[in-house]
Amino acid sequence: MIVEKQLIRKISWRLIPFLGLLYLIAYIDRQNVSFAKLQMVDALGMSESAYGLGASLFFIGYFLFEVPSNLILAKVGASKWFARILVSWGLVTVALAFTQNATMFYILRFLLGACEAGFFPGVLYLLTLWYPSAHRGTMVGLFMIFSALANAIGGPLGGMLLDLDGLHGLAGWEWVFIVTGIPAVVMGVVTFFYLPDNPARASFLTADEKAWLGAKLASEQVGMDDSASHALRALIDPRVLLMALCFIAFPLSAYGLSYWLPTVVKSFGVGNTANGFLNIIPWVLVAIGLYTVPRAAAKAKSKTPYIVGPALFGVACLLLSALLQNHALQFMFLCLAAAGIFAGQPVFWSLPSRFLKGAGAAAGLAAINAVGNLGGFIAQNAVPWVKDATGSTIAPMFFLAACLFVGAMLVLVMTGMTARSEALAARARPST
Template sequence: MSDPSPNLEVATVRRVTARLMPLFCLMYLIAYIDRQNVSYAKLDMVQALGLSEASYGLGASLFFIGYFLFEAPSNLILAKVGARVWFARIMFTWGLVTLALGFTQNTTMFYVLRFLLGVTEAGFFPGVLYVLTLWYPQSHRARMVGLFMIASAIANAVGAALGGLLLDLDGLLGLAGWQWVFLATGAPAILLTPYVLWKLPNGPAHARWLPDDQKAWLAKMLDTERGGAVDDHRGAWKAIFDPRVLLLAGLYIGMPLGAYGLSYWLPTIVKSFGVSNTTNGLINVIPWLMVAVALWAVPRHAARHGASAWHIAGPVLLGALCLVLSVVLPGPVLKFAALCIAAPAIFAAQPVFWSLPPSFLSGPRAAAGIAAINAIGNLGGFIAQNMVPMVRDATGSNLAPMLALAAVLLVTSLLIFYAMRKLGRRDLA
């Protein structure tokens, strides 16, 4: 009699994916648009509030300070109270803050609200990464993280198209275009909150749509991977200081630095080509569609051929090269083409990277460790959104900041191999 587990595995993973991933992706799409809408609001908001490029960059980057301070505590609370209530709270509060940004009056208010946006959103991305460890065995997680992160690419594409169109609503109902950017992107988070409370289960045991045999198979697989260890919240915070966690956190800084540096500044680069706001937004859809393809393809290649350090370092190196080409190549078409390759390369490294922490952490310790890695790593976003305008102001060139980002990515790619040796592994399988 044949072993039913392969068919049971396929059916279980397929059912869980169909039920959970569309909702997670929709939530992340809304979160990422709310995080990145400042890159389009900036095109008019700087002049309206009398801000310099550097002061606006500082305000935008304060998101990451709030995010850093509250990331690990948020994930530990999620591990205790469950995903349903905590994700609903996160969405509702970040939506309120985004709406408030539409009524920013001065520099101080902008700084405070961007910090609060980081506080309220803290825990969502690492929270989903932790929740995926409750639903998927290790062999499926990189693909699921890649699928989840595709929402960030779609968000950038949708945000690009919306950002330009909303800016051109300037004057409608007495509101400036930059105000419409915040109001139209903040409302969906609030509207989706009741649906999250209604539809999202806290774990497989609470999923009424998961048959008993699939629940049993999933519980058995996850228990085997944990080595039979029982989840214990006591001392879970100590995972933050695990040397492997700190190593991965330091390594991860370069990836958000490159990603946020590029996505934050890309609309400014394209505007320098002499296009309208609407055209700017539509043109910026192109690189993010390519990011979506890369986030789908790279994890699948890793799953089929065996994940290695090259699945992380390779895309990062390619991203660095293309950022340099975006500066040295002649003409806006070739420059933009280089950026269209750099964007997917920078993002494509992350799904395989995020398969590393659950290989040595589980339960509440995974929640704390993943949050710490993401919180420390996302300080790269803070650095990027200050470094990019500083380089721009120092050089007078909209493209010169890409060289600084390329240098960071080059160093990151070299550190990846060092980190793999320190972790005592040559592959990631």
Template sequence: MSSAAGESAGTRQEGTSVDDLERPTIRQISARLMPLLGLIYMVAYIDRQNVSYAKLQMVGDLGLSEAAYGLGASLFFIGYFLFEVPSNLLLERVGARLWFARIMASWGVATVLLGFTSSPTMFYLLRLLLGLAEAGFFPGVLYVLTLWFPHAYRGRAVGSFMLASAVANAVGAAIGGVLLDFDGTLHLRGWQWVFLATGIPAVLLAPVVLLLLPSRPDQARWLGAEQKRWLADTLAREHPEASEREGNPVRALADPRVLLLCVAYIGFPLAAYGLSYWLPTIVKGFGVSNTANGFINVIPWTLVGLALWWVPRHGARFEDQRWHIAGPAFVGALALLLSVLVKGPVLQFAMLCIAAPAIFSGQPVFWTLPPRFLSGARAAAGFAAINSVGNLGGFVAQTVVPKIHDQTGSNLAPMLFLAACLAAAGVMVLLVERRLPRAAA
């Protein structure tokens, strides 16, 4: 970051220089929090996405059509939508340590139970319960990061956290295909192994969270008193008018700026989930084995990880970062469009490898927008509202994309729909960002 931004983010404490406090403190917080939060998110994302591989066998075993499967997969987002705001408000009250451990244990159990699905109805119910169980984790982390990172570092922190989603997709792609080929081991189908092997780690990590994760900076034994004071003072200066308990946090849900950000965000999860759920099906259409399918899908998610690392860091150099949100959206929309127009599986896959990082890379910068006018419990409610409404895009993707496939018979035709939604999201970001107050210098 620039020296001016560094000086504005710091404060001198009894002769201690800004650099002596600011940079070591941020490094220490990053080293302690981000690996653990990233690991949790990676496990969560794998548990959310594992149905894209289980689908390759599960559809036939349960007698599901593509549209019926899409409905079952998308019910996750209904449960997520219903409980996300209440979950984040409870998080703000009880603390991240207890609430994240509860989230992990419950979603792990729901994922394991999916491995014993015996009917379409059971599949629908467990996907709904999985959404209820996991609701609040992603926006909860976004809220928690506002307690630990000043604005100048927040986009990079969110980007580092979201790197776990790229790793999860890459790891999930690699192990998803391999687990399918476990078909028949211990008299279990391959799709059952997918759910069992990905659900158990979440249950095992719950006590680790209880042991290692402090809920707030003042509870961190690994931060010194001066570091805690510097962080508290810096965050207080960024929101001089705000109080952690000021007003009813639910009122944030009626803030026009929150509602506009909800609409703007929908296109990002819609395109992300539409692509990630459908990508294994597209690659399978190239005539490859299940294991090869998984390893080929590692390629786009590796590129997503690189983009999530680079774009927020590049954006941190600029006061106006809106083009670091809208620009990737437009690039992604164009790549999705070209994936339909070009001929040959190699070129089609190449376009999807451009689309994937473009879809994800602007999102960390997007999440720096709500804290420009929200803090405390209102920020917890606002993050949850934006993410819950936006993630309804996942529901739309999982219902509309299979229907487009069924009507056209093409695995690539749904990409046109995703491209249009992503382009609209980019336009909305440019319009909404102008209504927000400028970030602190």
């Protein structure tokens, strides 16, 4: 007899640390621009707003190629497609070290988004092939902890690499891109040989374990709306569109804070390396939130409070960071805000699996993530614009707080509408 907990633990030890390591590399390669910025703006002669535009073009490439990338992944398998994603984004990251002007920076940031597109929703789709629905929120939380680790590692790493300025004739910001890009290329090769595409191809599972898992996953799809099983229909499913709209606020506030935090800390008068180490603190709190909130939500009947509650906590902390004048208190509330912004996101991602499956899941998850991540494009343009308009490095937190509050309210609307729709559908089904 298959013991579910033992099987889930076995799968998790094989998949989650490895996928998390890839996400760690991905997140460092997204966020390295926030540290490179501290030298690169002057080196390329750009304004804060112009640099913000270039950094944000990542999200345009990401948006355009997210859904096609995930549909290809569903056809060719995770091992091949993730390998392609990793190698290509690693090479583009290294190429950023040789940026000569603003135009080249803009092109490479767009290409970086296009190359990485499909990775995060691809992992979400992969988890639907490996885990029964009851376990997915927890697994997404464990997976996303690596984004917090990436920021914790990336901060000190970025600061120390900036201090290599002049080594072997390279600027510090050039070292940032070279050192952070190479691991993606190496892990792309490793991924091709290590990562199984699905349970049926997993050599570490027994035949009985594969059979039990296949039956369990199939039983959860019985009675699921067939309109979501087709990729194109999933893209216009009202539930997908509403979730995409809700999700915009979370990447917007997350990227706005993580992109701007090194600049805020620098305004306190600290050096590059000290700045990097101070940036560990918020991501330790984020990791704690990503571990505890999804586990608590897994035991609860209603998931909504575990999405909205952390978001509203983040709103309050962002407002306090902008209202208070003491640097230590500002930094403390920014750290707590980061935890609030991230902690409920894994619970959010457990919602689409209630109505998406197969190619529809690949397309729908990619669409939600692609549209939502346009929030990153908004944040990386709006935050420096607010700073330039106000002359304050902390004033952009008001903007992030307002956006996050709107997102939390939209989640309440979305979950309420979804619950009513499911209740009506249940009453309409003929009794047996």
